[in-house]
Every structure is written in C-alpha cells, then in structure tokens.
Amino acid sequence: MDTHHPGVFLTEDRLAIREMAREFATTEVLPLANELDPVHGEIPMALREKMAELGFFGILVPEEYGGLGLGLSEYAIVVEELARAWMSVASLIARGQQFTAGFGPEQRARYLPAMARGEFLSAFALSEAEAGSDVANLSCRAVPDGDGWRITGQKMWCTFADGSDYLQVFARTAPVDPAHRSRGVTCFLMPKERGTLPEGVTGTPVRKIGYHGWTTWELSFADAWADEVVGELGKGFRVAMGDLDTARIHTAARAIGLARGALEDSITYAGQRVQFGRPIGENQGIRFKIADMAAQIEASRALMYQVCTAVDTGRPSPVEASMVKLVASEMAERVTSEGLQIHGGAGYTTDFPVERYWRDARLTKIFEGTSEIQMRIISDALLGRPDART
Known part of the structure; x- marks a missing residue:
C-alpha cells in the first residue's frame, strides 16, 4: 500500500x-x-x-x-x-x-x-550482561601490552560477530570514576577474517526468538589483542553515543517497514480468506483494523520524514530522534500484532510472513535504547532531570 x-x-x-x-x-x-x-x-x-x-x-x-x-x-x-x-x-x-x-x-x-563497497563491515561489541541500557557500567577491561592492548571480559548481543570484517570493542582502560562513570572506556577496532572470530575470542550463539538471518553472539575475550583505538583513549562512550540519531532513525524506519509488511499482507489475506460465504475483508471489524493500521503507519512515517529533514539540514535533535524511535517501534508491535490477528490461526504459523514481522517488531522496542530509555530522554528534555535521591 x-x-x-x-x-x-x-x-x-x-x-x-x-x-x-x-x-x-x-x-x-x-x-x-x-x-x-x-x-x-x-x-x-x-x-x-x-x-x-x-x-x-x-x-x-x-x-x-x-x-x-x-x-x-x-x-x-x-x-x-x-x-x-x-x-x-x-x-x-x-x-x-x-x-x-x-x-x-x-x-x-x-x-x-x-x-x-561492502568489504569492511562491522560488529558492535558494547553490551554486557550487567550493562544493557546502563552502557557506562562496563566490566570488560583492556590493559596495555607493548604497542597494543589485551582485552579480557564478556560481551553480549554482538550480532554479526562472525560474518563481519572487524569488531568494535568497548573496554575499560581506566578505573571507574563514580562521579563520571562513562569516562575511562575506550573503543578498539579489531580487524578479523570474515567468517571467524578474532584470536583470543570465543563465542556462544544467543538463542533468540527472531532477528534471524545472522547470528547474535555472547563473546568471551581472553587476552585478545587490539592495537587500534577509535576516537580518544578513555572517551569511547562518546564514540558509542556518536551515531545515536542515525541509529534511532534507522530503527524507526525498520519498524515502519515491518508494520507495512503486516498491513499489506493483511489486505491481501482479507481479500482471499472466505468465511461465512464472503471474504473477511467485507467485515467492518476487519476493515476498521486495516484502516487503523494504515493511519498509524502514516503518522509514524510522517514524523520520521520530519526528523530526517531536520538532521539533513543541520538541525540534529536527539530528542526528536528518540521520539520517532519510540513512536514507530511501539506502533510496529501493535500493527504487526493486529496483522497476525487478521490472519487468525494461519498467522500463528511460519507459513505466512506476518509472524516474522511480529517477532522482529518486538525487538525494535528493545535495541538502540528501550522504549523506557526513550521516554526518559524525552521527559528529561521536557521536565529537566529529576533531583538525585540519597
């Protein structure tokens, strides 16, 4: 559509x-x-x-x-x-x-x-078991060794670690400063052969429910070698946060695409599926579901276009990027769920793509900052940050 x-x-x-x-x-x-x-x-x-x-x-x-x-x-x-x-x-x-x-x-x-040229693709090794949304809470460490560094620790949710051409690994190179927890983290670039993990790195595939087509890894670093720093030493947090507007708009676009898939497939299915002697698309209940799905998609896309235009004309807005990521990802889960409902029992099989859209849409509310993190960013911008409580 x-x-x-x-x-x-x-x-x-x-x-x-x-x-x-x-x-x-x-x-x-x-x-x-x-x-x-x-x-x-x-x-x-x-x-x-x-x-x-x-x-x-x-x-x-x-x-x-x-x-x-x-x-x-x-x-x-x-x-x-x-x-x-x-x-x-x-x-x-x-x-x-x-x-x-x-x-x-x-x-x-x-x-x-x-x-x-698609010849030097990355995998992002940032998250850890105790550092999901709290990305400053890293325990993976890098210690100097000659003209490079030895990295030891664990990383979670590193998608494409095997298929990529390099890892971007975030590790702590200085002790935690309680007053500035994000300081002391460094980003390392670790080239590797495509199809393998770097020497000193082992991995266990994550048993995820969606986002198939590539493997997401839990990685273990045991004195793995790196000798190239991205950005400044100790300022890797700035590198990790540097592409957030792009990443969140990217997720919004992914969410809108998933929702559109559910809508278009539901329109087709509603015209083909006959119950009680007529296509289910003639029933007002189905028609209103489809109308609401389409309206939600259009509203999210319009906001995304607005935010893209702002960034492209030199007016980046992290708050608006958070808004579109929040709105589009929440919308995608609702719309793909309605699409599955329209498909009925058939939607709960792998015979129709709508279940894939539904599973993947659920992830858009989690990665690149959960919906709750986006709401915190937006509310802090509108209300100011709350006072620290002791």
Missing part, C-alpha cells in the same frame, strides 16, 4: 531511489526471507554482493570516499523498503556506514571506501 505522492519530501530523485529499493526488496530479499527465516538460515553472501553493487552500504558515505553521499532521508527510505521484506537485511546495511563517529581522518581514508 502506498499513499505517498511526489512532494516536498518525496522528490523525484527520492521516489526513484525508493522504487529501486522496493523492486530489490520484493524480488531478491522477500523470497529469501520467506525461505530462510523459518529455518534460521543465514543471509547469503550473494545477496550481500548485490546490495553492495547497488550502493546500499555507502548511502551515508561521502562521495570522496566512494559512497553515494546522500542523507538520512534517502537512508531511511531504503531501510523501510528492505525491512518490509526482512528486517535483518535492513539492519545489515548499517554495518557499512554507521558506528564510524569516532574515526579520525586517516581511519576514514583507509576504511570508508571499503565500507562503501
């Missing part, structure tokens, strides 16, 4: 980008998702190569480094289209253009061209 027409936001160029991404998602990604997701299969390398040829890994990479040099608006348009087919594929493109906020000039010149 598509109610958008050329206008202030959807220029002719952006419409052309959207149609290209939509055709790719429909013909290349969706059939693979329907085949591989139910059996927890991996995103094929051939698909990654096609994505690279289309420039998907370099949308945000400046032209001087071989990228397309486009903005978050174009990025969000492509992400929505890919997520409508398979959220994992929509997530994969971030691995070539996000998480680079702390790169210095030499690192940008060395790595960004390869990233834009």
Whole structure:
C-alpha cells in the first residue's frame, strides 16, 4: 500500500531511489526471507554482493570516499523498503556506514571506501550482561601490552560477530570514576577474517526468538589483542553515543517497514480468506483494523520524514530522534500484532510472513535504547532531570 505522492519530501530523485529499493526488496530479499527465516538460515553472501553493487552500504558515505553521499532521508527510505521484506537485511546495511563517529581522518581514508563497497563491515561489541541500557557500567577491561592492548571480559548481543570484517570493542582502560562513570572506556577496532572470530575470542550463539538471518553472539575475550583505538583513549562512550540519531532513525524506519509488511499482507489475506460465504475483508471489524493500521503507519512515517529533514539540514535533535524511535517501534508491535490477528490461526504459523514481522517488531522496542530509555530522554528534555535521591 502506498499513499505517498511526489512532494516536498518525496522528490523525484527520492521516489526513484525508493522504487529501486522496493523492486530489490520484493524480488531478491522477500523470497529469501520467506525461505530462510523459518529455518534460521543465514543471509547469503550473494545477496550481500548485490546490495553492495547497488550502493546500499555507502548511502551515508561521502562521495570522496566512494559512497553515494546522500542523507538520512534517502537512508531511511531504503531501510523501510528492505525491512518490509526482512528486517535483518535492513539492519545489515548499517554495518557499512554507521558506528564510524569516532574515526579520525586517516581511519576514514583507509576504511570508508571499503565500507562503501561492502568489504569492511562491522560488529558492535558494547553490551554486557550487567550493562544493557546502563552502557557506562562496563566490566570488560583492556590493559596495555607493548604497542597494543589485551582485552579480557564478556560481551553480549554482538550480532554479526562472525560474518563481519572487524569488531568494535568497548573496554575499560581506566578505573571507574563514580562521579563520571562513562569516562575511562575506550573503543578498539579489531580487524578479523570474515567468517571467524578474532584470536583470543570465543563465542556462544544467543538463542533468540527472531532477528534471524545472522547470528547474535555472547563473546568471551581472553587476552585478545587490539592495537587500534577509535576516537580518544578513555572517551569511547562518546564514540558509542556518536551515531545515536542515525541509529534511532534507522530503527524507526525498520519498524515502519515491518508494520507495512503486516498491513499489506493483511489486505491481501482479507481479500482471499472466505468465511461465512464472503471474504473477511467485507467485515467492518476487519476493515476498521486495516484502516487503523494504515493511519498509524502514516503518522509514524510522517514524523520520521520530519526528523530526517531536520538532521539533513543541520538541525540534529536527539530528542526528536528518540521520539520517532519510540513512536514507530511501539506502533510496529501493535500493527504487526493486529496483522497476525487478521490472519487468525494461519498467522500463528511460519507459513505466512506476518509472524516474522511480529517477532522482529518486538525487538525494535528493545535495541538502540528501550522504549523506557526513550521516554526518559524525552521527559528529561521536557521536565529537566529529576533531583538525585540519597
């Protein structure tokens, strides 16, 4: 379903980008998702190569480094289209253009061209068992060793650790300062061979309920070697937070794509499924569900376009980025759940994609900052931070 027409936001160029991404998602990604997701299969390398040829890994990479040099608006348009087919594929493109906020000039010149070609993709090793939303509470440590560092500790939720070309690992290089807990954390870049884990790193796959197509890992570091720092020593928290506007808009676009998949599939199903002698789409209860789903999607997309425009015109707003991430992810869970309801018993099988949209939508409320974290950011901006209690 598509109610958008050329206008202030959807220029002719952006419409052309959207149609290209939509055709790719429909013909290349969706059939693979329907085949591989139910059996927890991996995103094929051939698909990654096609994505690279289309420039998907370099949308945000400046032209001087071989990228397309486009903005978050174009990025969000492509992400929505890919997520409508398979959220994992929509997530994969971030691995070539996000998480680079702390790169210095030499690192940008060395790595960004390869990233834009899809040849230097990342895995983000930040979270730990006791450091989920509290990302400053890291216990993984790095100690100097000659001209490098030895990293020891545990990391959780490191998706793509095996398939990536490098890990970005956040470890504590100085003792905790109670007054400034985020200080003393350093970001390390750890290159590796694709398909393996670095020497000194072992992993256990996380038994997740969705987000299939790639593996999410619990990693153990035992004197693993790193000799390249991203950003400044002891200021890795700034690196971790540096791409949050982009990451949260990315998640909003993924959520909208999932919801759109549920809506479009529900419209099709409602026209085909016959009960009591007529298609269920003739029943007012179903029709009103679909109308409400469509309205929620449009409202979330309009907010996303507004936030993208602000960022692309030099007016970044972490609060608005939190708002769109919150609104879109909460919407996606509601809309995909309604889509599953419209499918009835069929929706609770893996024979229809709607259950995939539902499972993956639930994750959008958790990663890149939970809904509760977004509400804290928004309320703090509106009301000020509450006084500390002793």
